[in-house]
Amino acid sequence: MSLPSHHPFSIEYTANPHPTFERAHGGDDFIEVPEMQGLLVHGYEAVRALCDHPSVSRNPMDAGFGDAAEMAKRAERWPTLESAALQMIEANENSNSSLMRDLLAPDFRPGMIRKMDETVHEVVEEVCAPFRSERALDVVKTVQEVPLRVISRLLGIDDATQDANLFLSSAPDYFRGINPVASDEDRDKAEVAAKTMYEVLARTVENRRANPQTDMVSQVIEIANQRGDVSPDVLVRVLVVLVAAGTDTTRLSTTLAVKTLLSHPQEMEALREDRSKLKNAVMECLRFESPTKYLMRASMEDFELDGREIPRGRLILLSLMGAGWDPTVYPEPERFDVDRDLRGSLNFGFGSGYCLGVHLARLQVGTLLDFILDHLPSNARVIEDGITWDPGNLSLREITALPIEMP
Numbered sequence: 001m002s003l004p005s006h007h008p009f010s011i012e013y014t015a016n017p018h019p020t021f022e023r024a025h026g027g028d029d030f031i032e033v034p035e036m037q038g039l040l041v042h043g044y045e046a047v048r049a050l051c052d053h054p055s056v057s058r059n060p061m062d063a064g065f066g067d068a069a070e071m072a073k074r075a076e077r078w079p080t081l082e083s084a085a086l087q088m089i090e091a092n093e094n095s096n097s098s099l100m101r102d103l104l105a106p107d108f109r110p111g112m113i114r115k116m117d118e119t120v121h122e123v124v125e126e127v128c129a130p131f132r133s134e135r136a137l138d139v140v141k142t143v144q145e146v147p148l149r150v151i152s153r154l155l156g157i158d159d160a161t162q163d164a165n166l167f168l169s170s171a172p173d174y175f176r177g178i179n180p181v182a183s184d185e186d187r188d189k190a191e192v193a194a195k196t197m198y199e200v201l202a203r204t205v206e207n208r209r210a211n212p213q214t215d216m217v218s219q220v221i222e223i224a225n226q227r228g229d230v231s232p233d234v235l236v237r238v239l240v241v242l243v244a245a246g247t248d249t250t251r252l253s254t255t256l257a258v259k260t261l262l263s264h265p266q267e268m269e270a271l272r273e274d275r276s277k278l279k280n281a282v283m284e285c286l287r288f289e290s291p292t293k294y295l296m297r298a299s300m301e302d303f304e305l306d307g308r309e310i311p312r313g314r315l316i317l318l319s320l321m322g323a324g325w326d327p328t329v330y331p332e333p334e335r336f337d338v339d340r341d342l343r344g345s346l347n348f349g350f351g352s353g354y355c356l357g358v359h360l361a362r363l364q365v366g367t368l369l370d371f372i373l374d375h376l377p378s379n380a381r382v383i384e385d386g387i388t389w390d391p392g393n394l395s396l397r398e399i400t401a402l403p404i405e406m407p
């Protein structure tokens with residue numbers, strides 16, 4: 001069955017959502033998707049308001065996504081996977097509560113920021129070496145290990161150990177299986193992967209309890225000890241949420257940023273000459289091609305937003321990329337402009353659930369672009385007809401191949 005072009009799972013929307021943006025920004029926002037009881041929202045003001053609104057929940061199950069019997073069946077077949085999913089939902093629902101934010105605050109400590117900087121530079125140099133030596137490559141395959149290796153090293157999983165191999169090899173299966181519309185087969189694989197990841201992280205926590213170091217796990221344990229109310233199991237689950245929230249988003253952001261840069265050779269040359277614009281360029285890349293397809297929310301009661309009635313029990317899908325292409329806020333959104341005023345950007349969400357890894361995220365995208373600018377020749381180009389997308393992800397714009405050549 002072919003899906004309408006605005007449908008979240010259509011290939012058109014995933015690869016090229018601009019016709020839907022034009023429709024929404026032309027006055028037809030809040031597009032209905034009846035089979036999902038869904039409302040697609042693309043206007044900047046509405047997206048911002050609904051990110052963190054008292055009448056909406058951050059748990060899509062509140063809109064009837066997944067009934068209790070189905071959930072029980074799933075929990076029986078995929079217990080580790082489902083408990084991880086629940087932890088993520090709890091973390092999302094309680095983002096105002098201080099647990100996640102307290103535990104993950106090390107992100108903002110000066111010592112950790114220095115460590116992040118060193119680690120990200122090391123990993124980009126290692127993983128992206130093929131950009132230096134090859135004449136053609138797939139960007140997706142080449143950069144995909146960057147965020148996983150970065151987070152694994154920051155957490156303190158020693159690279160030289162079997163645990164690092166287990167962590168790196170199981171994570172991709174795990175991420176594939178946590179997609180709400182993953183197949184049963186993918187979930188089976190993800191269950192095995194989730195168990196492995198839990199075991200590796202549990203061993204790391206145990207080890208750092210006995211032998212604290214300067215890594216993230218040691219810092220999280222220190223904060224947990226100060227709070228006195230965090231069991232080792234909850235601690236491990238928070239770390240899994242951290243890995244899940246930070247890996248795929250960064251993997252897709254870096255890939256899409258390379259695509260945007262190579263498709264704008266003049267801007268790329270200007271940036272090559274003046275790296276002081278790099279920080280803003282990162283945010284412009286995220287606006288231009290967002291890794292996020294939709295943030296999910298559910299309406300908990302009938303309410304009104306800007307003169308529009310929103311009924312209870314709707315799955316509300318907020319397009320951050322749509323908001324970034326709203327011409328009333330970002331004039332001529334189709335222009336990729338690294339000097340653009342991006343204050344108020346929604347790239348990392350808004351309000352109480354604002355991204356906890358924003359520093360690390362910007363650092364990774366910026367370091368990768370800096371590396372590309374150092375090593376990619378001006379005639380490098382994207383092979384447009386080799387680009388492929390996987391439309392079956394509701395939260396992320398999953399690009400699966402981005403071949404480039406560097407003649």
Ligand code: HEM
Pocket residue numbers: 051058091092095100151241242243245246247249250253286291292295296320346347348349350352353354355356357358360361362365
């Ligand atoms: C460029 C890459 C990234 C993008 C575009 C991104 C984007 C976002 C967005 C839009 C949200 C808000 C979700 C919502 O309101 O429903 C979010 C939340 C979050 N992000 Fe990121 N993120 C990125 C990288 C990271 C990294 C590297 C980490 C950590 C390692 C991270 C950790 C988190 C966490 C823990 C939350 C949940 C916060 C909460 O619910 O309180 N993110 N991110």
